[in-house]
Structures are given as C-alpha cells and as structure tokens.
Amino acid sequence: MKEAARMNGKIAVCFDVNQTLVQQGLSFEQSFRGVWQDYTARWLQEQTPSEEALWAEYIVRWQQRKKARTTFKQLDELQQQCLREALLQLGVPVSAGLARSFMEELRRQQVGAKTLMPRTPEVLEKLSQSHRLAIISNSPRSEVLLMLRRFSLARYFPEERIFTAARPAEKKPAPALFRQALQALGASPRQAVMVGNSWKHDVCGAVKAGMDAVWLNAGVQSRTIAEQRLSKRRVVLIRELGQLSELFP
Template identity: 30%
Template sequence: MSIEEWKRNGPKKAVFFDLNGTLIDPEASYEAALAREIRELAARSSAADRSEWEREALAQYRKERQRLTAGPTARRTVEAKALLRRACLAKAVSALPVPRSSAFLLKLDRAIKESLESDPRLYAGTLQALEAIGRGRKIALISNGSRLRLEGRVKRARLEAFFPPARLFTAGAGQRGKPHPDLFQQALETLSLSPSDAMMVGDSRTKDTAGALRVGMDACWFRPGKLSTVTAVRRPGGWLLQAGSLQQLAHVLE
C-alpha cells in the first residue's frame, strides 16, 4: 500500500492536530527554558567562569539525553519522560558550582517547567506547514488538556491566527478525552464533517491515531525526525500515515 493509493480516496476537508509534541516541540521548549534558568543562576553567582554555564549545561544535557535514549527500548511514558529529564538535568548542572541535592534539582525542574509554559517553541517549519495544510481546508486542535490551558498555550505559541476559539476542542464536563470517540465526534459534528472528510495528526499512537481510527477518520502518527518520507497503511477504521515532519505531511496533502 502507498501514499498514492491513499490519495485516491480524495482530498481531506479538514485536518485536526494535537498540540504538545505535534506542533509544540517539548524538547526545544525545555532546552530554551533550561538555558534561561541557567542564565539566572549565573547572574546571581560570583564565579569567574559563569559566562560558560549555559553552554556547558546544554552540552551536558544533550549528551546525557542522547545516551539515555539510544536504542529501541527507550520508554515513552509520561513518568519515564519525567525521570529522563531529571536525570539529564542532574547531568547538566553536575559541573556547575550549584547544589546537587534532590531538593535543588526538583526546584530547578519546576522553575524550568513554569518558564517553558510561558514561551513554548514550535517545531521548525510549523507555521509554513500550517499555512500550506490550511489552504483550502479547515484546521483545528483536539486536546485532552483543559480549554483554559489550551487557549493560553495557543496564544503563547502565537498560533491564534490558525486556531481561533471555535477551532479548539477539549473534553468538557462529563466528557471523555482521547482516545474515546466523544471528543473526535464533537469536533466532526461542530465542523459539519463526516469521518472520511478529516484526518487527525498527533504524536501519540494510543490517544491520537488510535482514537481517530476508532471513529472512522484517517490518522497520521507524527514522528519528528524519525522518517524521511510519509508512509501509509490501511487499518481497521481508516488509513494510518506516518510522517517525520509537518512539511512532509503538507506535501502529500497538496
């Protein structure tokens, strides 16, 4: 099966996206926030080499992350990711003249998370890809987070022009989030779409793509940097695509 076979089903009238991990790059956001916090620590220090703190911390963080995520067995649960980041954070500050206690690392990790919420970073090329994908079709967000938090993140990520409030879908009171069909069906009904008219794009196979396929939508599993081309296979419920970048997806949707 191929992309060409998938294309024979006709163009999509709408594309739904997950936000974090699909449009927002969590790792780039975390590194930018880490750099800001390290600069603040350096500004409060009288150490002679403090001008090198940011460079050294980021280098150590990246090196440790690469070491710990090497191989196909790296776990991707929320808990595993949190532990991974704390381990990398500990390595990042290991050569700096700062406390190394668990309490200090926990406090620093919290400060970084607060900082990254205020300035989320998009994957490279996201704005251009959204412009291309949204040309002649509807685009919207489907998120398991609260509506208030989603609106805030959209604003801080400067995505309001693409996703006005009417194009944001979150689980309300008594409603189940992804992968349950409720949220997908709500989005489809609100935009007057049939499942075959739309596609869901997300980085979670269990929540984004599996949930979309359950209601009869096609889905694209977003795997940033992992694929050089878009693949497509037929699954029960619809087609499952895989893409390594949003630019790749925009190209096949043309």
C-alpha cells in the same frame, strides 16, 4: 508499510498540540516542583513541605480522581482541587485563589519553555487556505489557548474549533472529542484527518471515530512517507510536520 498517496477528499484537518505543533520544554512535574520552590522561597515560615512531599501527595490524589472518572469538573478545576487537598494534608492552609494562581503560573512556565515544531506556521498557512483546521487536545483548554496565543497560531484555530476534555472520560482516545470536532466542522469522518504524535491517543482515537490519521513520529529513521491500514482506515507515518505539505493537494 507502503509508500503513502495524497490525502484527497479531505475538508478538515485536526491537530494535537503538544509534541505535534509545539515541542515540550518542561514536564508538568518539573514545572510543579519549580513553582512550589518559587512560592516557598518567599514564605517566612521555616518549615514548609518539600516539593517532593507535595508532589507525592498531589499525584496520589490525581491518580485516584483520574481512575474514578466520577467527576464532572473541568480538568483545570480538578488539578486545583487535588493541589488544595495535598496542601491541607501537609498542614498548609490554602485558599482557592492560591491554588488557582499556582496552576496558572505552572501553565505559564510550561508554555514559556515550549518551542514551535519546525515549519509549523508555514504548514498551517498553506492548509488553512483549503481546509478547515481544528485542535483536539487532552491538555487543559487554558493551556491550549495560552500556547496558541504565544506562538501566534490563534488565527488558524478559532475558539469554537478547539476541543478539549471537560472531564477525564472524554479524553482521547475516547471518540467524544473527535465527534464534537466533526460536527462543528461540518465534516463526515471520511472528510477529516487527525494529525498527532501519540499512537494511542491520536491515531487509535481517530480511527475509532472513523477518521484517517497522520502519525508524527520523529523517531523513525526513514524520511519516506509511509502508509498502513488500521481497522480499514488510513494511517500515514511522517517524520516531521513539514511533510504534511506533500500529503494534501
């Protein structure tokens, strides 16, 4: 890769959230198991399914729904449905309210264990003065909103500039969310750039939509900002979020 030049001519910068603006603390599975342990600790009945059994039933249903790609449910609703089905399979009566509160608590635990990437507020403050900022995330919308509020980042990302999938087929790297963002931002693909940690979801998805991309990869050894071409679009490699300040005039 050659040394990268500045990103001139951009009016919009789109960001992934997890492992880009914030660092993961607990995985979905860890939080799922922990919430189930908390729930069952308060129950009086002696025999309740273990977190291992419930997770196994849940993940089978999630994978089936995900592969089918036939549902138009919001991802939040889909997770709740898979949980209800898993509990019923294990002989546990469950209401829609319990499934909803379970997933809300899971989300709170996940967000509570996250931390900001170094220099995130500083970078966003600088970029917001000259660029339109947006979020393009595969995470459920409720989780994204919760994270932005917790870390006081909501002022940089109005709700109309937060783009999350309403159904599995819209998730990155599919171009749907990128195109929605471009339209809302009033930007052409060449006037926008995507910043994210996932080569498959963020970089390849952006390039499919005709956008340049910045790949945040903390695993690279060199601190030099480098660049390559992917389908005629620019892909810039950075090691830490603070390096964005060197890319935008």
